[in-house]
Amino acid sequence: MTSIAVPRPATTAPRAIARATGESRPVRWVLITIALAFLAFTLVLPLALVFSQAFSKGFSVYWQAITEPDALSAAKLTLLIAAVAVPVNVVFGVAAAWCITKFDFPGKNVLITLIDLPFAVSPVISGMIFVLLYGAHGWFGAWLTEHDIKIIFAVPGIILATTFITSPFVARELIPLMQEQGTDEEEAAIVLGAGGWQTFFRVTLPNIKWGLLYGLILCNARAMGEFGAVSVVSGHIRGQTNTLPLHVEILYNEYAFAASFAVASVLTLLALVTLALKTLVEWYQRRSAHDLAETKSTPERMAA
Amino acid sequence: MKSGRSQRVLPGFGLSLGITCTYLSLIVLLPLATIFARTTDLSWAAFWSTVTNPRVLASYRVTFGTSFIAAVVNTVFGLLVAWVLVRYRFPGRRLVDALVDLPFALPTAVAGIALTTLYASNGWIGQYLEPLGIKVAYTSLGITVALIFIGLPFVVRTVQPVLDDLEVEVEEAAASLGARRWQTFSRVVFPTVAPALLTGFALAFARAIGEYGSVVFISGNMPMKTEIVPLLIITKLEQYDYPGATAVAVVMLVASFLLLLTINLLQWAARRRMATSS
Numbered sequence: 364m365t366s367i368a369v370p371r372p373a374t375t376a377p378r379a380i381a382r383a384t385g386e387s388r389p390v391r392w393v394l395i396t397i398a399l400a401f402l403a404f405t406l407v408l409p410l411a412l413v414f415s416q417a418f419s420k421g422f423s424v425y426w427q428a429i430t431e432p433d434a435l436s437a438a439k440l441t442l443l444i445a446a447v448a449v450p451v452n453v454v455f456g457v458a459a460a461w462c463i464t465k466f467d468f469p470g471k472n473v474l475i476t477l478i479d480l481p482f483a484v485s486p487v488i489s490g491m492i493f494v495l496l497y498g499a500h501g502w503f504g505a506w507l508t509e510h511d512i513k514i515i516f517a518v519p520g521i522i523l524a525t526t527f528i529t530s531p532f533v534a535r536e537l538i539p540l541m542q543e544q545g546t547d548e549e550e551a552a553i554v555l556g557a558g559g560w561q562t563f564f565r566v567t568l569p570n571i572k573w574g575l576l577y578g579l580i581l582c583n584a585r586a587m588g589e590f591g592a593v594s595v596v597s598g599h600i601r602g603q604t605n606t607l608p609l610h611v612e613i614l615y616n617e618y619a620f621a622a623s624f625a626v627a628s629v630l631t632l633l634a635l636v637t638l639a640l641k642t643l644v645e646w647y648q649r650r651s652a653h654d655l656a657e658t659k660s661t662p663e664r665m666a667a
Numbered sequence: 668m669k670s671g672r673s674q675r676v677l678p679g680f681g682l683s684l685g686i687t688c689t690y691l692s693l694i695v696l697l698p699l700a701t702i703f704a705r706t707t708d709l710s711w712a713a714f715w716s717t718v719t720n721p722r723v724l725a726s727y728r729v730t731f732g733t734s735f736i737a738a739v740v741n742t743v744f745g746l747l748v749a750w751v752l753v754r755y756r757f758p759g760r761r762l763v764d765a766l767v768d769l770p771f772a773l774p775t776a777v778a779g780i781a782l783t784t785l786y787a788s789n790g791w792i793g794q795y796l797e798p799l800g801i802k803v804a805y806t807s808l809g810i811t812v813a814l815i816f817i818g819l820p821f822v823v824r825t826v827q828p829v830l831d832d833l834e835v836e837v838e839e840a841a842a843s844l845g846a847r848r849w850q851t852f853s854r855v856v857f858p859t860v861a862p863a864l865l866t867g868f869a870l871a872f873a874r875a876i877g878e879y880g881s882v883v884f885i886s887g888n889m890p891m892k893t894e895i896v897p898l899l900i901i902t903k904l905e906q907y908d909y910p911g912a913t914a915v916a917v918v919m920l921v922a923s924f925l926l927l928l929t930i931n932l933l934q935w936a937a938r939r940r941m942a943t944s945s
Contacts, residue, residue, distance in 0.1 A: 385754075386848060387848075391755055394747065394750070394751055394755070395751050395755055395757055397747060398744070398747050398748045398750075398751040398752075399751075399763065401744050401747070401748070402748065402763060402766065402767070404792075405815060405816050405819060406766055406767075406769050406770075406816075406819075407766070408785060408791065408792070409778060409781035409782055409785060409816070410769070410781075412781050412784060412785050412791060413777060413781050416781075416784060454686070455686065455687065455690045458682070458683040458684075458686035458687050458690075459683070459686075459687040461679060461683040462679075462680060462683035462684040462687055463687075465677050465679075465680075466675060466677070466680045466684075468680075468684070474687070474688075474691075476927075476931070477691055477695065477696065478687075478691065479927070480695055480699070480927075481695060482927075483873060483923045483924060483926070483927040484699070484877065484920065484923060485876070485877025485878075485879065485896075485897050485916075485919060485923065486877065486878075486879055486880070486897070487877070487879050487897035487898075487900050487901055487916075488702070488877070488897075488900065488916045488919060488920060491702070491900060491904060491912060491913075491916055492698035492699060492701055492702050493698060494904060494909075495698075495701045495702060495705055495909065495913065496697070496698055496701050500907065500909055501701075502701060523694070526694055527694055527695060527698065530690075530694055530695060546676075546677060549677050550676045550677065553676055553677060553678070554676070559677075559678035559679050562677075562678075563679070581771070584771075584772045587774070588772075588773070588774030588775070588776075588777075589774070590774060590775045590776040590879070590880035591775070591878075591879035591880050591897065594879075594880075594901075595901060595904065607774075608774045608775075608776040608777070608880070609776075611774075611776050611777060611780065612776055612780075612884075615780050615884070620784070623780060624780070624781075624784075627774075627776070627777040627780060627781070630773075630774045630776075630777050631773060631777055634769065634772035634773040634774070634777075635772075637772040638765050638766070638768055638769065638772050639765070641765070641768065641772075642761075642765045
């Protein structure tokens, strides 16, 4: 260390600068090692443990745990929730991004903050607000009981809470992206006689497809994995209002650890697929941004 | 946006704004408003005695204390991880970069049971800590470990783009003026990254105070000792103590909103600084 750091007069020799703007090799390797060791402990070990525990009682126990009727119905419910929450939030996200990025109107910043709001709310509180509204003692509780409609401790409540939690994902991804792209291309399309929907599907959608997909992937992962909010509104009725994450909890609390980790491993696989897709989309996004920059760099041709 | 657009050329303003406002009102605002409306069921005195009850106070201490420590740890290691990922090239860097988002993608319940099993007295890590007299699972240390897991990507992903944008010329200038590497880091690099680091800290902290799924398994849930606020709210709900649950939830919501406001101000200040410096 000391031999390297002998104070020198301020020469501008390139090598001295290279040394001063980068760390020496040993420092570099120490930093990399600490960072990787930290990540190994916090991220990789839990990941490895899930799979090791899942197969600890052999493959047949694993297979049985993920194909028993309760697990299958939990999987079905989880898919159903995502199948409702994700498309609804895609429509909302696109609509919100369209009005925020393509038009000027007062209160826009307030609207952006309101869209972000569910991110700031604890999952438990997100579930609780729906209990206060639609539960037996809730505001609409008496009316709902009268008409024999069950929302809380039933599937609609789970879908509502999940929709609340996942509502910002798509909008959040699209707003900065569409802000950057501006309105020129859409305006050109309209001036050339395209209809509104035509403009959206032919001009806007191809421009935002990667961002949209990115938001959709994150939204889906959260919808399938949500635990706190769903746990408050579900009532944990096996075979009826049990999602996969809740099923993991039930098995774990019954000391059926191998089975619990078997179901957890399915969710972990889902998370890994999500990460892989996300990385892929980021790669495509960068590539298309690069292409866009190249076409934008020849404005003369476009202006002519 | 600045000038020259006298009227709206693009269609769909009414439709998109209509969908957005209706949806937000029904799914987000009306439900959230209920919670504030519900507190009026309680008198001020009853509200105050609920939210300052010793067990509730103890749960604030657990939640805010562990969240704070976890966010500090995340800030230190998050900066290190971001630095290593941006500045150095090593085999597997892209894989590691993708893996940083795991806590965003992994369902919290899975993280919870995995960390508990890992740190239990017979677990992969717990068995080595037990002889040293360190108990992690079912203590507040365990809660902190879970919150570190949950919060890490917030710091890394906030700091990473700022480090990416940092111009090497500035560091070269510092070096050519005779600054040592450490001086360059502490006087040039760190001040530039500091606002992002602070934002990352606030985001990790905000996420941690509301976290439930990953914590509930490892915490042991002992009232007064390892009971977090979200669990206390659930306990009150299960006992049909709706006014009590609502009162505690309102305190947490106000704390969360204040944090959100702080984060937005931080980001706004950072953007302004970037704009004036360039």
